[in-house]
Amino acid sequence: MTPTFAAPDSPALPLHVIEQAALEGWLAGQDARVQSWVAANGFTGAQAQVLVVPGPEGTPIMALAGYGDAAQRARRRFLLAGAAKALPAGTYRIASGLEGQALENEAFGWLIGGYSFERYKTQNTQPRQLIAPEGIDAARIEAMAAAECLTRDLINTPASDMGPDELESAARDLAKAHGARIETVQGDALLEQNFPMIHTVGRASDRVPRLIDMRWGTSGPKLTLVGKGVCFDTGGLDLKPASSMALMRKDMGGAATVLGLARMIMALKLPLQLRVLIPAVENAVSGNAYRPGDILTSRKGLTVEINNTDAEGRLVLADALALAEEDAPDLILSMATLTGAARVAVGGDLAPYFTDDESAAQALASAGAKVADPVWRLPFHDPYELNIEPGVADLDNAPSGGMAGAITAALFLRRFAEASRYIHFDIYAWSATDAPGRTKGGFSQGARAVLEALPALLKL
Structure with a gap:
């Protein structure tokens, strides 16, 4: 709609x-x-x-x-x-x-x-x-509402009809509607073009893994959005219990949210160069699934010890973030339904985010409050870097101990965008009950706050 x-x-x-x-x-x-x-x-x-x-x-x-x-x-x-x-x-x-x-x-x-x-x-x-009503920017509000509905539709669609191929089709439809350019890297071509962790996570599924790469705009500051597109997450060999698997249609909520944000940016013709990167995979179980204890080499060259195959989102995002950084954008922003720890910390209504940029944090906090899209800053706490360094590899994808899980996941991702100005959102993207303006099911978090903050973030 x-x-x-x-x-x-x-x-x-x-x-x-x-x-x-x-x-x-x-x-x-x-x-x-x-x-x-x-x-x-x-x-x-x-x-x-x-x-x-x-x-x-x-x-x-x-x-x-x-x-x-x-x-x-x-x-x-x-x-x-x-x-x-x-x-x-x-x-x-x-x-x-x-x-x-x-x-x-x-x-x-x-x-x-x-x-x-x-x-x-x-x-x-x-x-x-x-x-x-008189005095409002009706076109802007309609653009935000249409983007919200796009995000909700994508998240609400069950995994039977929303795999990597269908997610790519949605991105292509959006690109066509707004004159954007889009290409994908699929299957074994991921190995040939050096996206090894996207390939590893997605190879066990019969639904071909891919990296979706969309570009729009030819002038202005460069903004790259990276969205987690895990279209269903069984947990891999560290299989989730049924109760935890029930909502895994929404594990591509980060991808759905950045597509909604991209739709707003393009519809409003903001003066910037936009790139959207979505690693789209299904984390499935088969004979060639990656295993606990495996050590993977990422696009950036950093090695990663796998201590839990259910911490797959940070792996696919890592390769996409490394690609994003190679383009030297003015800002990289990732959106992902990444950790249960973030939900324990702030619940499902707030969208927690991480950044080392104080001015960006102020802009997002102000924007979120203004447009009723609540966000909350969590810290990139440097002393916890030790927790993601296992000794046998450069990084650990799932540190033991169970504490500060949202922070350690964010620190893991920062390693792949450390030369860039970087903001990471760890969103929930789901409402368990009906609320005013929000039906039960998928919904967007943080996108309108980012849109409102973009003039300050990128000096538009």
């Missing part, structure tokens, strides 16, 4: 967004009939509360949506999207109660609140459309 605002001249019902503390003042400006109707229906302006107000002839003349108070809004994003689901199907225009960044965020929430995954079953949802 491609969410859009309703045509500006569409017949629409005025929608007043009302905080609890502002209800009395708003009612003072209404006639006695409206005041009586609001009181009779117990509307207080509480979050997610809605009320349609009829005119003298019984036809609706306005709708009200409760906006709660500041404390309630701090605990949940996109309250208007939650209220919209309770409104009758139809078209609305926001008549009062929101302005500035809150207006933009809620308009975005409204658009993505209408998302449903319908590849296998029609959901029969009734549309509740919104006319773009």
Whole structure:
């Protein structure tokens, strides 16, 4: 689906967004009939509360949506999207109660609140459309919403229909739509062109591993996005239990997120040179699967001791990061559903990221808060470098001890981008329950924060 605002001249019902503390003042400006109707229906302006107000002839003349108070809004994003689901199907225009960044965020929430995954079953949802409010950048919000839906669709598609080949097809469709150039390196050609760890992780599957390489733009600073494209992760010979394997369709959430971010950048025609690298593999089990105790040699020449075949994401990302660095971009940014340790640290709602660049950290923190895409910085803690140095090889892909797993994984990746300005996101990309603006299933994390921060990150 491609969410859009309703045509500006569409017949629409005025929608007043009302905080609890502002209800009395708003009612003072209404006639006695409206005041009586609001009181009779117990509307207080509480979050997610809605009320349609009829005119003298019984036809609706306005709708009200409760906006709660500041404390309630701090605990949940996109309250208007939650209220919209309770409104009758139809078209609305926001008549009062929101302005500035809150207006933009809620308009975005409204658009993505209408998302449903319908590849296998029609959901029969009734549309509740919104006319773009005055003063917002409607094209930008529509671009963000379309990118969000792309990311969700890719993650929600089960691995039976979303393997490396299908992920490549999605990238090719995106490249074609925006005039980008794309090429891939597949199968044994990965060995010939020196991507040995991508090949090793993906060789046990009958779905051919590959590196997807997309480029767009010919001038401006160079931005390279690297997304983990593990289309399904059994854990390899260190096989996951069934409970841990159930959500492994989302192990390509990093790839889905960078494709969504790339879509925003290209749709908005930002003045930069974009490169997207996605190592797309399935981590399967067969007679030629790589084993615990193996020592691999990476594209960069660093050797890696395998202590857990379920720590495969950092292996495929390492080869892609080494390639990214060879191009000397102004910024490398990776997105990956990489560690359970990150979820233990910050939960599924925050997108943790790592960077050594203080100005980049400030830009991302500010941007995430502004656009309601929460991010949180975790440290590249240098003393933990010792944990990823096993002695028999340059690096250990899964240090023992179980502590600081998100940090040691990030430090591992940094070894392959150490000459570059580098930001790494360790995202979850999944919502276990429905929430305003977010249905249960895959969703994007960090992409809108990055988009908002790009002018500061790249001096655009």
